[in-house]
Amino acid sequence: MSQSDAAFDLHAPAVHARSSPFGIPTKKLAMWLFIIADAATFAGCLVAYGFLRNGTPNWPTPFKTPTVVNAGVMTFVLITSSLTILLGVRDAKLARKSQSLRWINITAVLGIIFAILHIREWFGMISEGVTLAHNPWGSALFGSAFFSITGLHLTHVAGGVVALLAVGWRYRGGRYNSDDIEILGLYWHFVDLVWMFVVPFVYLMNVAH
Amino acid sequence: MHDMHVPAVHHHAPPQGFIRKHVFSLDHKVIGEQYYGLALLAVLIGMVLSWIMRLHLGWPTLSIPGLQLLSKNGAPGGIPTPEYYLQLMTMHGTFMVFFVLTTAPFAGFGNYFLPIQVGAEDMPFPHFNMMSFWVTFVAFVVALAAFFVPDGPPLSGWTGYAPLSALGAVAGPGQGLGQVLWAASLAIFCVGQLLGSLNFISTTLDMRCKGMSMMRLPLTVWAWFITSAMGLTAFAVLMPACILLILDHVAGTSFFVASNLVVNDQLQPHSGGSTLLWQHLFWFFGHPEVYVAIVPGMGVVSHVLITNMRRPMLSHRVLIYSMAALAFLSYMVYGHHMFVSGMNPFSSIVFSFPTLAITIPSTIIVLIWIGSLYGAKLRINSASLFALGFISLFVSGGVSGFFLAQPSLDILLHATYFVVGHFHFTMAIAAIFGIFAGTYFWFSKVTGRMMNETLGKIHFWFTFVGAYSIFMPFHYLGIAGNVRRYQAFVDDYLQPLLGVHKFITVAALVTGAAQLIFLYNLIYSRFRGPKAPQNPWEATSLEWTIPSPPPFDNFGGKLPVVYHDPYQYGIEASSGDYVMQDSPEQVQTVHDEK
Numbered sequence: 067m068s069q070s071d072a073a074f075d076l077h078a079p080a081v082h083a084r085s086s087p088f089g090i091p092t093k094k095l096a097m098w099l100f101i102i103a104d105a106a107t108f109a110g111c112l113v114a115y116g117f118l119r120n121g122t123p124n125w126p127t128p129f130k131t132p133t134v135v136n137a138g139v140m141t142f143v144l145i146t147s148s149l150t151i152l153l154g155v156r157d158a159k160l161a162r163k164s165q166s167l168r169w170i171n172i173t174a175v176l177g178i179i180f181a182i183l184h185i186r187e188w189f190g191m192i193s194e195g196v197t198l199a200h201n202p203w204g205s206a207l208f209g210s211a212f213f214s215i216t217g218l219h220l221t222h223v224a225g226g227v228v229a230l231l232a233v234g235w236r237y238r239g240g241r242y243n244s245d246d247i248e249i250l251g252l253y254w255h256f257v258d259l260v261w262m263f264v265v266p267f268v269y270l271m272n273v274a275h
Numbered sequence: 276m277h278d279m280h281v282p283a284v285h286h287h288a289p290p291q292g293f294i295r296k297h298v299f300s301l302d303h304k305v306i307g308e309q310y311y312g313l314a315l316l317a318v319l320i321g322m323v324l325s326w327i328m329r330l331h332l333g334w335p336t337l338s339i340p341g342l343q344l345l346s347k348n349g350a351p352g353g354i355p356t357p358e359y360y361l362q363l364m365t366m367h368g369t370f371m372v373f374f375v376l377t378t379a380p381f382a383g384f385g386n387y388f389l390p391i392q393v394g395a396e397d398m399p400f401p402h403f404n405m406m407s408f409w410v411t412f413v414a415f416v417v418a419l420a421a422f423f424v425p426d427g428p429p430l431s432g433w434t435g436y437a438p439l440s441a442l443g444a445v446a447g448p449g450q451g452l453g454q455v456l457w458a459a460s461l462a463i464f465c466v467g468q469l470l471g472s473l474n475f476i477s478t479t480l481d482m483r484c485k486g487m488s489m490m491r492l493p494l495t496v497w498a499w500f501i502t503s504a505m506g507l508t509a510f511a512v513l514m515p516a517c518i519l520l521i522l523d524h525v526a527g528t529s530f531f532v533a534s535n536l537v538v539n540d541q542l543q544p545h546s547g548g549s550t551l552l553w554q555h556l557f558w559f560f561g562h563p564e565v566y567v568a569i570v571p572g573m574g575v576v577s578h579v580l581i582t583n584m585r586r587p588m589l590s591h592r593v594l595i596y597s598m599a600a601l602a603f604l605s606y607m608v609y610g611h612h613m614f615v616s617g618m619n620p621f622s623s624i625v626f627s628f629p630t631l632a633i634t635i636p637s638t639i640i641v642l643i644w645i646g647s648l649y650g651a652k653l654r655i656n657s658a659s660l661f662a663l664g665f666i667s668l669f670v671s672g673g674v675s676g677f678f679l680a681q682p683s684l685d686i687l688l689h690a691t692y693f694v695v696g697h698f699h700f701t702m703a704i705a706a707i708f709g710i711f712a713g714t715y716f717w718f719s720k721v722t723g724r725m726m727n728e729t730l731g732k733i734h735f736w737f738t739f740v741g742a743y744s745i746f747m748p749f750h751y752l753g754i755a756g757n758v759r760r761y762q763a764f765v766d767d768y769l770q771p772l773l774g775v776h777k778f779i780t781v782a783a784l785v786t787g788a789a790q791l792i793f794l795y796n797l798i799y800s801r802f803r804g805p806k807a808p809q810n811p812w813e814a815t816s817l818e819w820t821i822p823s824p825p826p827f828d829n830f831g832g833k834l835p836v837v838y839h840d841p842y843q844y845g846i847e848a849s850s851g852d853y854v855m856q857d858s859p860e861q862v863q864t865v866h867d868e869k
């Protein structure tokens with residue numbers, strides 16, 4: 067019986083003490099659980115946004131080509147960072163510590179570039195008069211929804227960069243191993259995945275036509 | 276007998292010094308006791324608040340001594356104003372739902388007994404566990420602080436309905452800073468629940484000892500496990516809702532306020548938001564929260580009854596699947612709180628359907644309890660009495676649920692005392708009975724001393740009769756058209772009902788006073804109670820295989836090995852009519868091992 071078969075046989079006594087029925091180390095399981103909860107948080111926000119947008123007849127669609135290009139570049143940077151953390155995890159699993167650390171640092175740099183592009187965009191919008199409570203184009207909810215959803219995501223990116231540097235530091239010192247890099251990678255991919263929902267809903271649906 | 280133990284892994288050493296041992300402890304048992312203590316404090320505050328409300332409802336002109344000290348504006352001369360009545364009601368609900376019904380049966384008992392019952396020395400993330408309690412404690416302090424700001428706590432109810440909750444001070448006393456503190460408290464509370472749920476799920480899946488398959492877990496563990504699955508996702512939606520509510524207050528956003536709203540003759544600056552959005556977000560959390568409160572009680576009641584019936588439930592599996600079905604359906608029924616909200620009536624029909632469907636697993640659970648009790652020689656003690664009381668109250672409250680699930684009937688009943696009676700029976704008093712059953716059952720394990728059984732039985736009868744005396748008339752009041760949230764009924768068609776309110780108030784005071792018996796029993800027995808044997812109830816699960824109180828790492832540097840289903844009673848074994856889960860003894864079982 068393969069491990070995955072055993073996983074679903076709740077009848078069978080656990081053969082080894084401390085063997086997870088799903089073959090997942092506890093830390094990784096906890097990260098998956100956190101991702102489930104965090105996904106519920108983002109889903110709540112996106113559903114609230116959709117609810118308000120549907121109920122607002124004059125919802126503004128102000129975004130023009132520069133915004134879309136900027137969002138495209140940010141998306142490219144973030145997807146690339148998912149690839150680099152993947153390479154970092156691979157190298158960690160192959161016990162190539164210095165290469166792995168290099169990929170982790172590149173990922174952190176890409177995260178920082180994403181954040182800089184994002185904050186630059188924010189300041190551009192604020193200078194055009196868009197705030198949480200007001201905007202020049204129509205329903206005040208546009209700014210509220212835009213800043214709160216992208217803000218929540220940006221907080222996750224910032225937290226992720228801090229986590230990349232902290233986990234990388236401990237990995238360098240030997241306190242963390244390749245499993246921890248993999249768990250960190252899960253989080254980073256999740257932040258990337260959430261962005262894949264933010265781009266169409268918050269950017270592309272609000273492009274001027 | 277215990278030669279097959281494998282050495283335990285310690286991920287933290289026994290603590291030295293008072294602070295690490297009792298305050299910032301990493302030990303799941305201490306954290307469980309801390310949660311229980313917090314719930315005890317919160318329930319006392321919540322009960323006193325309900326007394327003030329009841330006194331005012333029964334005798335609207337009565338000056339309640341000392342109340343003016345709590346709030347000069349809210350209770351001039353000791354008589355609460357209509358606004359202050361609502362403020363007291365809001366905080367009664369907030370303390371009871373979040374800091375009593377969620378913390379005691381789930382976080383309190385769960386923290387203490389889940390790791391022991393799965394055969395683990397602790398939870399996998401003790402630091403998260405410690406944080407979860409202290410974050411919850413901070414949430415409690417923030418909620419309590421609302422009493423001490425100008426204008427006091429919010430008056431929008433524990434559900435914090437918008438636009439009342441989102442407008443700020445213009446909407447009434449407490450709707451400014453008080454409401455912000457309330458929302459902040461709940462958002463902080465959500466973080467604590469997330470950390471707790473992470474630990475509960477990973478303990479259940481990853482920390483089980485050798486031989487402890489999922490189906491060998493006691494029903495309590497299953498209940499906590501299912502509850503934490505709800506806690507993980509439900510609170511994750513409440514948190515952003517509370518943050519958006521705070522933004523409406525402090526950042527001028529309008530998520531929950533519609534345009535052109537005139538409040539107190541002032542046109543509000545907000546524009547464009549939706550009051551219904553708050554209800555959707557809140558009840559998406561709020562309905563699973565009802566089951567977060569009640570499902571742990573179901574686990575405790577099953578565990579206590581099985582031990583005292585000396586036989587397992589008719590079906591271990593079906594009980595587990597039914598609790599899981601409750602959790603699953605709880606996410607789909609939330610709209611039944613919104614039948615009168617102005618939501619599309621078609622949505623009401625859609626939500627009515629799963630609401631009726633959720634009565635099926637509830638009924639299956641009750642039928643399994645009653646069917647298992649049928650013909651059993653139940654050992655009557657305080658714990659089993661409270662377990663029986665739980666079933667009685669759950670059924671009584673559940674029956675009115677059939678009526679409320681129909682949108683056409685709910686429109687008549689929703690804004691009346693009928694609903695108040697319904698949810699107090701099901702999620703409030705029934706869950707409290709679960710806490711009492713658990714306390715009388717496990718007290719000896721936690722403290723090493725026995726509680727006084729005579730006092731326990733007196734406490735049960737006062738509380739049981741009292742609970743019915745208080746909440747059964749609520750249904751009558753509701754059908755008679757007595758509206759909720761009104762603070763006095765002196766001058767209108769409700770005048771004839773005043774006698775019922777007086778009766779309820781007296782019942783509430785007597786029942787509340789009877790809780791002093793419990794408090795005395797709890798404190799006296801803690802220090803002066805007779806020494807408890809290791810396994811006074813002749814129970815089978817792992818917590819009874821270790822000394823009372825349990826040592827720091829639960830199993831004394833070893834991990835147990837499990838050979839049996841959790842409830843092997845009614846058999847012939849060397850120890851009597853039961854065999855412990857960790858006993859390698861081969862026994863002839865009357866019931867198939869499941």
